[in-house]
Amino acid sequence: MKIAIRGGRLIDPVSALDTRCDLYIAAGKVVGVGTAPAEWHANREIDATGLVVAPGLVDLAARLTRATLATELAAAAAGGITQIVCSPDASPVLDDPGQVDMLRLRAQSLHGAQVHPLGALSVGLRGERLAELAKLHAAGCIGFSQGLATGFSPRFLWQAMQYAATYGYPVWLRPEDASLAAGGVAHDGEVAARLGLAGIPACAETVAVAAQAEIARATGARLHLCRLSTAEGVEAVRRAKAEGLPVTADVSALHLHLTDIDIGHYDAHCRLAPPLRSERDRDALRRGLIDGTIDAVVSDHRPLPADARQLPFAEAAVGASGFETLLSLILRLAESERVPLADALGWAGYRAANAAALPAPSLAVGAPADVVVFDPRAYRVVRSSSFTSAGGNSPMLGYELPGLIRYTINRGHLAYDAGTH
Amino acid sequence: MLSKRNLQLDDRGELHHLLAIEGLPKRIIERILDTAESFVGVNEREVKVVPLLRGKSIFNLFFENSTRTRTTFEIAAKRLSADVVSLDVARSSTSKGETILDTVANLTAMHADMFVVRHSESGAPWLIAQHAAPHVHVINAGDGRHEHPTQGLLDVFTIRRHKPDFTRLTVAIVGDILHSRVARSQIHALTTLGVPEIRLVGPRTLVPPELARLGARIYTSLDEALVGVDVITMLRLQNERMNGALIPSASEYFACYGLTPKRLALAKPDAIVLHPGPMNRGVEIDSAVADGRQSVILQQVTYGIAIRMAVMAMLAGAAR
Incomplete structure (x- = not known):
């Protein structure tokens, strides 16, 4: 399919492009910027006047399962996401190369976003026996993780990271000390004290960041810290990076906007892992993102059935459906922090890709045609009924957010067209 | 929403x-x-x-x-x-x-x-x-x-029957505030009714500093906290709190935070003693206090x- 996107504002930080011009796509690649290739004719003309044309978003955190893959990849397209790193705590757990093959083949057949799985670091994510990392890597895993599971010993991690370092595989970990977080459901602060919710102290994160960074230092393994949530955690990552440790980090888009106060009267949509923390923490996460301590903003997409929320706060399942609010939350943050759009798009763009050692998305001629076209000035009220995702669970429901995605193109294939939705 | x-x-x-x-x-x-x-x-x-x-x-x-x-x-x-x-x-x-x-x-x-x-x-x-x-x-x-809002209400009702002017009271709440729904309801009821001073008393494991934000002062010494108070609420100490590292034993707890006649004498002479029940005699409260003239514990039930x-x-x- 040949697509011409005309009159839009092309923003591509990788090729230092921010200009109003046409983009030409053919055979899954960008074939022209500004000028059409010889003997050009398009199957599809897209009028992007007043719209932004940018590389598709790179989302480093989503939970995908084979059963719901088609729906959730459609949701990713509706969210402008063209590359997804998915966590191994799917069902079944990605601790078996066959499962990884099947997931990737199914994703390819759906013409959805490129799916880059993280393999399980341990069999069944139990933190006891090492999974077959080399075989999983051969099947397409780009790194290894324990998903949400944090119950493993420092000794297991030390050995697992030595093994991973042998082959240069990165290890992605959620920095939360399991015993300090045990039983907790909310940030250990005033809100939890008032609502009578069991707290997860900030030191659950700092203790884990320190331990994981030290083990990375000792083993030489590359470490990606998933979902920072505390001011002290950001500071610990800043120090580790300053010391030259091979550490990267991400933050969930929700944690850049919400705090524990948003739990209100037990809003189970705010039951997240890590927990929403204080305003001071949120501000530190923003500063850490802007100064580059935190590499990427992620959706942490975890769609849940509606009844998973019809429970008391502590019993509700953890997570939010995040694909379809990721871009809006990035735009909202860029607006309130006065960050240029090109830089902000990098948070779920080239910066995220670099952290995951994936090729940086670009609009340069010859690059894969992964493109999002959106209206940065249009606002919409977030409603679960307008989600493509099967999970309507989002703490952003009812909020008015900037950014309307009009088109998403995956490898030259028009995966989302707001006009037909 | x-x-x-x-x-x-x-x-x-x-x-x-x-x-x-x-x-x-x-x-x-x-x-x-x-x-x-x-x-x-x-x-x-x-x-x-x-x-x-x-x-x-x-x-x-x-x-x-x-x-x-x-x-x-x-x-x-x-x-x-x-x-x-x-x-x-x-x-x-x-x-x-x-x-x-x-x-x-x-x-x-x-x-x-x-x-x-x-x-x-x-x-x-x-x-x-x-x-x-x-x-x-x-x-x-x-x-x-x-x-536990009806408990909080019956607590302030009992207090009001003995001390009608909330704006002149100093109230001490002693024990496991962190895990206590009774304490939260009572604190909110007292602050809404205008009680100027609420003292929360216990070790930091049971009375973390964030609780001060509810509108109370935190004390770690029961003897200091009781000086000049009008009302004392003793909370029940659940046995399961002694399983981990929150407190070591019932006897150490009683030594530090048990309400004895000697300690009660630090409060105002007409101070009243509340307890939401059921009591652990000899853990948070001495029987002589529980059954004494300043106890209003059975009135609370009524x-x-x-x-x-x-x-x-x-x-x-x-x-x-």
Whole structure:
């Protein structure tokens, strides 16, 4: 399919492009910027006047399962996401190369976003026996993780990271000390004290960041810290990076906007892992993102059935459906922090890709045609009924957010067209 | 955004559910106390029944077991002539996999007018109130470690009967504040009624510093905290607190935080002693204090019936 996107504002930080011009796509690649290739004719003309044309978003955190893959990849397209790193705590757990093959083949057949799985670091994510990392890597895993599971010993991690370092595989970990977080459901602060919710102290994160960074230092393994949530955690990552440790980090888009106060009267949509923390923490996460301590903003997409929320706060399942609010939350943050759009798009763009050692998305001629076209000035009220995702669970429901995605193109294939939705 | 709204009051600002003391206006707390005052008389009569709630159906939904609180709610409902059904949901429907909201929907279909809910998770009555039919009222009879509003109300009712001017009181609450729904409700009731000084007393494991934000001062020494106080509330220490590293033993706890006659003498001579029950004699309170002249612990039990009658009558619109 040949697509011409005309009159839009092309923003591509990788090729230092921010200009109003046409983009030409053919055979899954960008074939022209500004000028059409010889003997050009398009199957599809897209009028992007007043719209932004940018590389598709790179989302480093989503939970995908084979059963719901088609729906959730459609949701990713509706969210402008063209590359997804998915966590191994799917069902079944990605601790078996066959499962990884099947997931990737199914994703390819759906013409959805490129799916880059993280393999399980341990069999069944139990933190006891090492999974077959080399075989999983051969099947397409780009790194290894324990998903949400944090119950493993420092000794297991030390050995697992030595093994991973042998082959240069990165290890992605959620920095939360399991015993300090045990039983907790909310940030250990005033809100939890008032609502009578069991707290997860900030030191659950700092203790884990320190331990994981030290083990990375000792083993030489590359470490990606998933979902920072505390001011002290950001500071610990800043120090580790300053010391030259091979550490990267991400933050969930929700944690850049919400705090524990948003739990209100037990809003189970705010039951997240890590927990929403204080305003001071949120501000530190923003500063850490802007100064580059935190590499990427992620959706942490975890769609849940509606009844998973019809429970008391502590019993509700953890997570939010995040694909379809990721871009809006990035735009909202860029607006309130006065960050240029090109830089902000990098948070779920080239910066995220670099952290995951994936090729940086670009609009340069010859690059894969992964493109999002959106209206940065249009606002919409977030409603679960307008989600493509099967999970309507989002703490952003009812909020008015900037950014309307009009088109998403995956490898030259028009995966989302707001006009037909 | 139901969960962002205070569901307790209706559009006219009247009480629709009783879920927490936090957020209740002073005028409503005072009206509940005044209404309870009129029911104290009923409870002292030969015939202890009034027909205010005749024909109303009240369901006690105890997802967590509690004989004492459930019994006082049953007595209160019966004295108002309501039909009352107590369901031991902890053992019946939920163990068959039925969700809380399914249970509530089924009972609403049986024309329930009011649910009295106890649950081991903080916020559960809030969830039920969010999904309740508009004519149904929900009373929180204790949710996790969050609130136990009728207990808080009966505490301030008992205090008011002895010390009518809240704006001159110093109150000490002693023990496991962190895990106590009783303490949270009492603190909110006292601050709303204008008590200028509330002292929370205990080791940092049971009284973390964030609790000061509820409008209280934190003390780690009971002897210092008791000096000059008018009211002392002793909280029950659950045995399970001694399983981890919160406190070492009952005897060390009693040595540091047990209320003895010697310590009670540090308070004002006319200070009163409250306890939500059931007491652990020799753990948080010495028998000589529990049974002494300054103890109002049994009055709390008696007034608990009047308070619950008042709340039910007000919710049903029978005491406006």
